[in-house]
Amino acid sequence: MLKPFEKIVFIKDTNAVKADLTRHYAGIFSKYVRPLIEDRKVFVVQAADLGIYGEGLVIKIWPNNIYYANVKEEDIAEIVERSIVGDEVVDRLAFSPDAKQVRVVLRNCGVIDPEEIDEYLARDGYAAVEKVLSSMSPEDVIEELKKSGLRGRGGGGFPTWMKWNFARNVQSDQKYIICNADEGDPGAYMDRSVLEGDPHSVIEGMIVGGYAIGASKGYFYIRAEYPLAIERVQRAIDQAYEYGLLGEDILGSGFSFDLEIRLGAGAFVCGEETALIASIEGKRGTPRPRPPYPSIKGLWGKPTVINNVETLANVPVILSRGGDWFSTIGTETSKGTKVFALTGKVRNSGLIEVPMGTTLREIVMKVGGGVVGGKKIKAVQTGGPSGGVIPENLLDTPVDYENLRRLGSIMGSGGMIVMNEEDCMVDIAKFYLKFCVDESCGKCAPCRIGGYQLLGLLEKITMGEGEEEDLEKISLICQAMQKASLCGLGQTAPNPVISTMRYFREEYEEHVKEKMCRSGKCKRLIRYEIIQEKCVRCGMCYINCPVEAITGSKAKGFVIQQDKCVKCGKCYEVCKFGAILIGSKEPVEHRI
Amino acid sequence: MAKQLTEDQLKELVESVVDRWGGRPDALIMMLHAIQDEFGYIPRRVSLYLSQKTGIPLAQIYEVITFYHLFRTSPPGKHKISVCMGTACYLKGAPQIVEKLKEILEIKEGESTPDGLFQLETVRCLGCCGLAPVVMIDDKVYGKVNPEKIMDILAQYTKEQDSK
Numbered sequence: 001m002l003k004p005f006e007k008i009v010f011i012k013d014t015n016a017v018k019a020d021l022t023r024h025y026a027g028i029f030s031k032y033v034r035p036l037i038e039d040r041k042v043f044v045v046q047a048a049d050l051g052i053y054g055e056g057l058v059i060k061i062w063p064n065n066i067y068y069a070n071v072k073e074e075d076i077a078e079i080v081e082r083s084i085v086g087d088e089v090v091d092r093l094a095f096s097p098d099a100k101q102v103r104v105v106l107r108n109c110g111v112i113d114p115e116e117i118d119e120y121l122a123r124d125g126y127a128a129v130e131k132v133l134s135s136m137s138p139e140d141v142i143e144e145l146k147k148s149g150l151r152g153r154g155g156g157g158f159p160t161w162m163k164w165n166f167a168r169n170v171q172s173d174q175k176y177i178i179c180n181a182d183e184g185d186p187g188a189y190m191d192r193s194v195l196e197g198d199p200h201s202v203i204e205g206m207i208v209g210g211y212a213i214g215a216s217k218g219y220f221y222i223r224a225e226y227p228l229a230i231e232r233v234q235r236a237i238d239q240a241y242e243y244g245l246l247g248e249d250i251l252g253s254g255f256s257f258d259l260e261i262r263l264g265a266g267a268f269v270c271g272e273e274t275a276l277i278a279s280i281e282g283k284r285g286t287p288r289p290r291p292p293y294p295s296i297k298g299l300w301g302k303p304t305v306i307n308n309v310e311t312l313a314n315v316p317v318i319l320s321r322g323g324d325w326f327s328t329i330g331t332e333t334s335k336g337t338k339v340f341a342l343t344g345k346v347r348n349s350g351l352i353e354v355p356m357g358t359t360l361r362e363i364v365m366k367v368g369g370g371v372v373g374g375k376k377i378k379a380v381q382t383g384g385p386s387g388g389v390i391p392e393n394l395l396d397t398p399v400d401y402e403n404l405r406r407l408g409s410i411m412g413s414g415g416m417i418v419m420n421e422e423d424c425m426v427d428i429a430k431f432y433l434k435f436c437v438d439e440s441c442g443k444c445a446p447c448r449i450g451g452y453q454l455l456g457l458l459e460k461i462t463m464g465e466g467e468e469e470d471l472e473k474i475s476l477i478c479q480a481m482q483k484a485s486l487c488g489l490g491q492t493a494p495n496p497v498i499s500t501m502r503y504f505r506e507e508y509e510e511h512v513k514e515k516m517c518r519s520g521k522c523k524r525l526i527r528y529e530i531i532q533e534k535c536v537r538c539g540m541c542y543i544n545c546p547v548e549a550i551t552g553s554k555a556k557g558f559v560i561q562q563d564k565c566v567k568c569g570k571c572y573e574v575c576k577f578g579a580i581l582i583g584s585k586e587p588v589e590h591r592i
Numbered sequence: 593m594a595k596q597l598t599e600d601q602l603k604e605l606v607e608s609v610v611d612r613w614g615g616r617p618d619a620l621i622m623m624l625h626a627i628q629d630e631f632g633y634i635p636r637r638v639s640l641y642l643s644q645k646t647g648i649p650l651a652q653i654y655e656v657i658t659f660y661h662l663f664r665t666s667p668p669g670k671h672k673i674s675v676c677m678g679t680a681c682y683l684k685g686a687p688q689i690v691e692k693l694k695e696i697l698e699i700k701e702g703e704s705t706p707d708g709l710f711q712l713e714t715v716r717c718l719g720c721c722g723l724a725p726v727v728m729i730d731d732k733v734y735g736k737v738n739p740e741k742i743m744d745i746l747a748q749y750t751k752e753q754d755s756k
Contacts, residue, residue: 224625224662263625265660282620283652284659441659546680546722566683568721 003040007084009033010047010060014069022046025057028073032080042084051348053369055095069095100366102329104337105313106353109197114232117239120200126245128319129207133253136319138168141212145315147323149335154180154271154308155386155412156488157334157401160315163305166295167213170303175215177206178299178306180276181222181229184268185384186435188415190339191309193351195222195229198313199236203259205312207245208319210257213305218257221276223264234261268439272487273298273306275441286443287487308413310339330356334400342368344417345375354399361395364418375420379503383412385432386492388499389425408499410492424521425504426511429497430458436493447490450481454497462522466512474501516584523567527583528560530571534579541571541580605630606641615646620656624663633664669704669711671749674728678717681725685738689725690714692739696746709753710746 011029013021026046036042052058056070059079066089068079075093082088112119120126132141145161152158167175179202183191194202206218220237222230237259240246248256262280269275270285277299279285298304314336318326327335334356340363343349347369354363360380364370371377379389382399388409390397397403401411419428437451454477457470478494485491501508510516517525530541530550535557542550542558549564550571560571572580597605609626613619623642627634634657643650657663675681675690690701693712697705704711718726723735727742734745 263622265621265625266662267660279621280618282616282618282656284655286659544722546724547684566680566724568680568724570722 005043006041007064008043008045008062009084010045010050010062012047012050012052012058014050014052014055014058021057025071025073025076029059029076029080032076033084036084049348052095053348054365058095067095068093100358100362101353102337102355103353104317104326104329105194105201105310105339106197106351107317108201109193112198114197114199115235117200117236117243120198124320125200125316126204126243128316129204129245130251132208132211132319133251133255138212138214141208141319142168144319144323145212148318148326149323149330149333150311150314150318150326151334151401152308153310153314153338153411153413155383155410157411160307160311163295163307164209164212166293167215167303167305170296172303174217174300174302175213176299176302176304177209177213177215177218178276178280178304179206179218179220179309179312180271180273180306181220181226181233181309182264182268182271182276183226183309183413184223184271184439185386185413185415186432187343187417188341188384188413190341190351190414192226192229194309194313194339195226196232199229199233200240201313201316202233202309203236203240203246205307205315206259207250207257208315209305209307209312211255213303215305216256216258218259219280219299220259220261221264221270221280222261223270224266225264230261230263237261267441268435269441269487269489272489275487276306277304284441286441287489289486310414331398331400333402338399338411338414340414340416342416342418344381345372345377345420345422346370346418347372356400357398359396359398360390363399363416364395368418371418371420373420375422378419378421378423379425381409381417381419381428381496382415383410383495384415385435386410386488386495387412387415388495389419389428389503390499391503408495408502410495422519422521424462424517424519425500425507426458426462426517427519427521429500430455430462432496433458433493436489440489440493444484444486444490446481446484447486447493450477450485451490451493453477454481454494458497461508461511462517462524464511464515464522464524468512471501471505471508471512514584520569520572520582525584526567527562528565528567528569528571529581529583530558530560531579531581532557534577536577536579538576540574540576544570544574546570602638603641606638606645610642610645617646617648620646620648620653621660624653624657628663631667633667635667636665666704667708670709670753671729672711672713674713674715674718676718676724676726676728677714678721678724680721681717684724686714686725688739689727689737689742692742696743709749 011022011026023046026044030044033042050058050060059068059071061083066083071093079090082090108123112123142161142165150160152160181191181195210218220233246257246259264270267285270279272287273294275285275287280299294304294306296303330336337353337355339353342352346364352367377392379391381389382404390407390409394407404411433455437455440447440451442448457474460466478498481494482491515525520526537554537557539554546568547564547566549561550558551561552558609623613623624634627638639653643653675686677686697710699705699712701712701714718728720726725737727734727737
């Protein structure tokens with residue numbers, strides 16, 4: 001058998017957009033270590049992706065896991081000498097790859113087997129439960145949470161200790177704690193990953209919460225669309241019962257706590273507290289007016305605390321390591337970390353966890369690796385259908401609850417969608433609004449009728465039939481919905497419209513006045529034309545047109561027949577010479 | 593796929609579901625999930641029997657079934673027909689294909705045929721605009737479809753069913 005390599009070196013040019021110098025550097029590196037390679041001591045890999053971007057030449061050395069960034073050619077000899085031949089670190093070049101990310105909530109995800117309680121226990125799992133039940137009073141627990149500054153991660157950002165304290169102070173024979181795992185925003189999957197990757201941490205958070213507020217019963221409300229999460233949470237609950245961490249007299253403390261799963265059935269509105277409670281009671285998931293708040297009168301009229309998955313996953317760490325430690329992470333008003341589902345036109349999309357206060361630009365450029373295809377960022381959307389867009393010039397804002405709200409968006413549950421110049425802001429607003437209109441439960445008129453009318457107006461605008469007074473009407477309907485809707489869904493549904501109007505009003509006006517969509521998304525407002533000067537008559541557009549709207553020949557040149565064109569954009573995609581122009585609906589010379 | 597059960601089997605199944613949840617009204621959604629897992633939808637006679645066993649009024653059961661998107665009141669078809677209504681397909685005649693399908697299958701969008709063979713859905717874009725208009729049956733994509741051609745395509749599926 002061949003002996004295994006002693007060291008593996010990963011090399012990657014992380015500045016590469018077009019010219020990738022990885023191969024070049026790997027060649028230089030290999031020259032220095034040639035004898036070692038032949039001796040099968042070292043192996044050099046041209047890495048495809050190290051998860052690090054814009055840091056020049058990056059070298060990773062395994063098994064020591066030493067990272068070097070911004071390495072210059074002349075540094076290579078020193079690295080080889082000290083870190084390959086020797087086992088030292090060249091401090092001046094050393095780099096920490098996860099500097100921007102901090103894993104608190106996702107501490108165990110991908111590290112442990114989520115189906116084995118023993119693996120969780122080996123990573124200090126249930127240490128918080130043990131500590132709390134053996135040495136802390138419920139008041140102590142709440143005090144510790146207060147110190148930590150933890151706020152609800154479901155979107156609202158209400159201080160968790162306060163919620164618990166309200167429920168604690170209500171006298172009642174029965175109280176409940178509910179884990180809200182009805183994650184339904186398009187583009188968000190943070191809760192799913194935690195439930196699938198580390199279900200015990202959420203269960204532990206619930207046990208602690210139950211103890212703090214005096215609840216003996218808890219419910220997991222999980223959407224039925226997450227079968228793997230349901231399976232893993234159920235298995236975790238069963239294991240916790242087996243180990244005496246759930247049920248009667250937990251760890252001999254006299255505290256009893258039971259947990260049960262309840263499934264959603266495809267209703268987005270059930271993420272709203274009062275609708276969720278109705279759904280657990282086996283009814284239609286429609287919200288009711290608040291107050292009384294669930295902390296006072298919730299499930300079956302009893303005091304109920306509802307916490308989001310991510311909030312609960314933070315709880316065990318806070319209790320184990322102390323609220324003071326937790327409050328060192330983050331900003332003045334927003335403590336700890338936040339998990340985001342980074343998607344859209346970003347190079348490295350996925351789940352990330354960063355300390356509160358990280359700027360949006362750092363998230364997109366450093367953690368996400370920038371925008372795909374080298375295009376310009378237009379905006380970042382946070383908070384899903386209840387949130388808003390943040391334009392490029394404000395991306396240096398540190399992310400926390402207050403800042404995002406000030407900018408007209410919200411933290412939300414953690415969807416973060418990067419948009420570039422190809423995205424039409426009116427179209428985006430329409431997309432999110434459509435989602436809320438589809439999901440409106442229909443109980444209150446502002447949401448049911450307002451949403452429908454608003455969507456109608458946006459559709460009219462994107463079809464090129466908008467009139468100037470429509471913009472005024474949109475503002476009025478948005479205000480009415482915000483002020484008069486019964487629950488969060490209706491109150492926040494206009495947010496994407498309001499924020500796109502705030503930052504990109506000129507795009508709305510272009511759609512309405514000039515009947516033009518600059519990004520080419522609104523098909524009714526554009527026309528494709530062949531720029532004859534640039535066309536080389538290769539015929540690609542002609543061959544690829546699905547509706548035979550392109551006529552002509554290689555000899556005579558090609559023309560797009562506007563009456564036949566369905567604006568699918570295929571010709572634009574296949575043209576290698578940039579000879580297809582996306583213009584406004586009317587040819588320029590015809591416009592006044 | 594919908595199961596054909598005798599009245600006794602059906603009752604037995606409902607009873608086992610009701611027993612598992614103690615017939616509690618708050619577990620209605622959980623019971624409906626269990627039933628739909630078995631049948632692929634929630635048949636009316638099952639709802640009726642569930643109502644008798646648990647004392648939950650039938651109206652309340654239907655109130656819940658119709659509120660949540662996941663619950664179906666008609667059986668899913670054996671073959672799912674998805675007609676693409678993306679821009680290219682739309683302009684190349686997808687609406688006429690939907691009309692034709694509705695006419696010959698005698699169902700509306702989202703419904704299944706009485707024999708359970710077909711289920712009709714419209715979707716946004718299947719991402720093959722070059723073949724517009726596109727119809728997808730289960731996982732198979734049919735391109736450049738027209739109202740006559742769709743008849744021939746469906747005939748393949750009905751023939752296959754008859755030969756069994």
